[in-house]
Amino acid sequence: MFYGYARVSTAGQDLGGQVERLKAAGCDPIFLEKVSGAKSDRPELRRALKALTPGDALVVVAVDRLARDTRDLLNILHEVKEAKAGFRSLNEPIVDTTSELADVVLAVLGIAAKWERARMIERTAAGRAQAVARGVKLGRKPKLTPLQQREIKARLAQGEGQRELARSYNVGVATIARLITSEKSEEE
Known part of the structure; x- marks a missing residue:
């Protein structure tokens, strides 16, 4: 049929x-x-x-x-x-x-x-490179504003715990941990 x-x-x-x-x-x-x-x-x-x-x-x-x-x-x-x-x-x-x-x-x-996939990867990479050249920031937007990041760093310095800070800013503990890690890497 x-x-x-x-x-x-x-x-x-x-x-x-x-x-x-x-x-x-x-x-x-x-x-x-x-x-x-x-x-x-x-x-x-x-x-x-x-x-x-x-x-x-x-x-x-x-x-x-x-x-x-x-x-x-x-x-x-x-x-x-x-x-x-x-x-x-x-x-x-x-x-x-x-x-x-x-x-x-x-x-x-x-x-x-296979060729089509390779061309698609090339076009995507070229588009990303052009966007970066124009100043476009790629990736997910940060969950915390620069002001919130400074506040958290100050509160951490005063001895507040990561879980408490994560709850008060409505983010995961991993977000706070990454902020601490990025601060340490900036100091080095």
Whole structure:
């Protein structure tokens, strides 16, 4: 049995063209979704994957209607394979795990996912470097203001305990301990 899956990103777009092509390819039922491919929660895709049984095939008009990136595609194809089913894309005939070339297709997609991941890491690192160059401070905001930090240091010097201070500033004891550790490292 061929199961069709069609998706558009926004409510204003029409699924008609995809549905016609999937019907012409012999798909029944066809799972329709109007949600961004960037979202991991796609209920109709979940339903389509759960419906697959051994020997079935999940068919899409184009790979970009199914997955947001190569890694997402590989994850979905893994689920299809676990169901002992196949996958076909009408626009990209090479992406067909029902043919003898299934292992080659998956190997090529795996290599593409690896490259895509490396490019994503490079872009993220470059973006972080640019942000730092512009003076953007990265990471979590401090739980304590500089004034609170000075107050805590003064109270510690007067002999107050870490637990008591943590309670009064509504932070964990570890936050107070890090403040003490950072003060010691600054003195050295």
